Amino acid sequence: MERLFAIILFVLSAQYAIAQQQTYCNPINIDYGYCPIPAFVQNGKHRATADPVITFFKNKYYLFSTNQWGYWHSGNMLDWTFVPRKFLRPEHKVYDELCAPSLSFVNDTLLVVGSTHGKDFPIWMSTKPEGDNWKELVHKFEAGAWDPQIFWDKEKDEVYLYYGSSNMYPLYGVKLNRKTFQPEGEVIPVLALNDDEHGWERFGEHNDNTFLQPFTEGAFMTKHNGKYYLQYGAPGTEFSGYADGVYVGDNPLGPFTYQPHNPFSYKPGGFARGAGHGATYQDANNAYWHVSTVVLSVKNNFERRLGIWPAGFDADGIMYSNTAYGDYPTYLPLAKKEHTGLNSFRGWMLLNYNKPIQVSSTLGGFNANYANDEDIKTYWSAKTANKGEYIITDLGEISTVNAVQINYADQDVDIMGKPDTTTGHKYILYTSNDGKKWNVLVDKSKSTKDVPHEYIELQKAAQARYIKLENIAMPTGKFAISGLRVFGLGKGPNPGMVKNFVPLRAEPKKKGERRSVWFKWQQEPNADGYVIYFGKSPDKMYGSIMVYGKNEYYFNGLDRSDAYYFQIEAFNNNGIGPKTEIKKSE
Structure with a gap:
């Protein structure tokens, strides 16, 4: 009885802590799987995903993305639970399972289908997706669509498919039969890039290379106030300039007109860079959000993460997303509804950018200063994954600390695909005012959670000059950090006007x-x-x-x-x- 009471108390306290948390921080903290494709891990095994889509369905958020062998659900857009599931049949010999999946719902049924150039992949359906409860809606989907999105026009009770991924061909749309969900009618080219006019559609890390035609992909449709907003990604998933644009029309298959204010989702600078190939959804309060791909491209061009950005439509029907300070602590839906300007930004600043760092050991050229240079592509690595390896960041002065984000890097990882079990990240965070006497801030020494981008919002702000992260255990690989990021407020003046x-x-x-x-x-x-x-x-x-x-x-x-x-x-x-x-x- 005593043990049962302790378990109940633990669960209630955990739920209370989650309810009290008001913010999240990009990249979002989910247990990303490791790249399952042998050809893509020659420079080191690593976590990878992209091409995300979220929908709010029956009071939960559902998140699907590439290469994950399953999906996540959440009640608050912060704490995500993974559901293992392989959707393709054994005869489909592919590594990446659901690549750039479509996720949508029609009435009380959630629909999922992955990318294929063939015509034998199924469309899956579920009325209770919180558990692994799926069956085939369509045994062989005849569309053969890459980067598909199935869109239900609720007011008309019609269903459409948008798809395409190419630097030669446009995106396409086609109406689906409402009963069979197979294509019917003419396949319509709905959108093509115009990089001669639109600089952000150009290929390259900063939309600055012209040696290859840019790619368009990731079609996604949102209907708002009777208008159809056809979204698309450009120009390349491996670049910081990865972005989403939008065309607008009066009908589901067009014609569509380029929105003057484009790209509507764009984040080429900061720690979490790139905001392309995503999906727009509404939260429990009907406010809009945009989930998209965040670029790493270190171990492989397709090494990526996910970011969630506040989004919306202004009074003139212009679609936008808010990425300013988008990788700093941002209000969750329960706390804020208004997204314009800096209303979604919590106001906690980064306290340790390029400040002094001390470490227990250093592996080769993976130097300590890479852990706080605000570049997700660089990282510090200790020589081992042993208990006691540590990193200390000096804030320069005693500051108010409200949150800490720990971004782990993949060094000498030995896992591929989605592991069935994991030992999780075990660590302890300490604070100090003099670098000698240490107090425990957060103790996760017994945690079993896999938290590659751990974000901790403190229930009570701490006063500290030094933050120490001490390793207890890693799921795999060495103790390596791409960003130990401390958020709060310093004691000095704000900068002046530029x-x-x-x-x-x-x-x-x-x-x-x-x-x-x-x-x-x-x-x-x-x-x-x-x-x-x-x-x-x-x-x-x-x-x-x-x-x-x-x-x-x-x-x-x-x-x-x-x-x-x-x-x-x-x-x-x-x-x-x-x-x-x-x-x-x-």
Whole structure:
């Protein structure tokens, strides 16, 4: 009885702690599987996923993504439970199982189908997906669609399929028979890239390479106020410039018109970079969110994670997402509903960017300073995974600590695919004011959870100068960290307004590259970094770029023919400075 009471108390306290937490932090913290494809792990085994889709169904959020051999569900968009499941039949000899899956629902039934160029994959259905309760809706789906999305037009009770992934062919749409869910009628080309006009659709890490035609993929449809918003990804999943755009139409198969304010989901800077090939969904309060792919591309071009961004539609029907400070602590749906401006950002700043680091040991060139350089592609690795390996980050002064994010890296991992069981990440976090006397902040020494991007929001803020992460055990590989990120507020002043902010762009009707702009500004002495805002209207500057450690930035994501508005602000560990006046570029 005593043991039962202890278990009940533990469960209730855990549920209370989750209920009290108000924020999450990108990349989202789910137990990502390891890449199951042998050809993709020659440079080291690693976690990988992409092409996510979330839907809110029967009071739970369901999340599917590539290469996971199962899916997740959550009641709060924070604590995700994995359900192991292989959807393809034994005769389908593929490694990645559901690649870029479609997830949608019709009435009380959830539908799932993966990518295929053949015509023998099933569409699966479930009315109780919280457990492994699935059966075939369609035995052989005749569409043969890659990157599919099945869209139910609820008002018309009609079903459509959108699909395509190519740097040669457009995206397509076709109506599905409402009873058989097989294609009927004409297959319509609905969208093609126009990178000659749209700079953000160009191939390359920063939309700056022209040696290969850009890819379009990840079709996704959202209906809002009678309009159809056809979303698409460009230009390449391995790049920080990976983004989602949108075309708008009055009918499900078009014609569609390019939304002037594009890309609507874009995050080329900061720690979690890339915001392409995603899906838009509504939460329990009917507010919109956009889930998308976050780029790593270290062990392999297709090494990726997932990010969730606040999204919405403004009064003029413009679709947007808010990625400014999007990899800092962000309000969960239960806490905030309004997404415009910085309303979704919790206001806790990064306290330890490029501050001094101490470590127990270092493996080769995986140096300690890589653990807080705000680059997810670089990481520090200890020589072992032994208990007692540690990393200490110095905040520079006693600061208010509200949250910590621990981003583990994959070094000498020996797992492929989705493991049935895991030993989890075991660790202890300590605080200190002098680097000598340590107090336990968080004790996860007995945890069994797999938390590759662990995020801890403290129920009570701590006052500390030093944060120490001590390893107890790893699920696999060495103790390696790509980002030990400490959030809260310092004791000093915010940065001032940036001076001499100048966007340089070729003038209309003159020779020059008008899809690009070169930003220059005077370094603000108290700044850790900057956020540049851009848009085609001074009241719709939904685009943002986070820049660390520089006073210039080349941006290659403009539409050639249009005028733009730009603005910049500085930030540091204490807060955000005032925005500059808006600059217009014809």
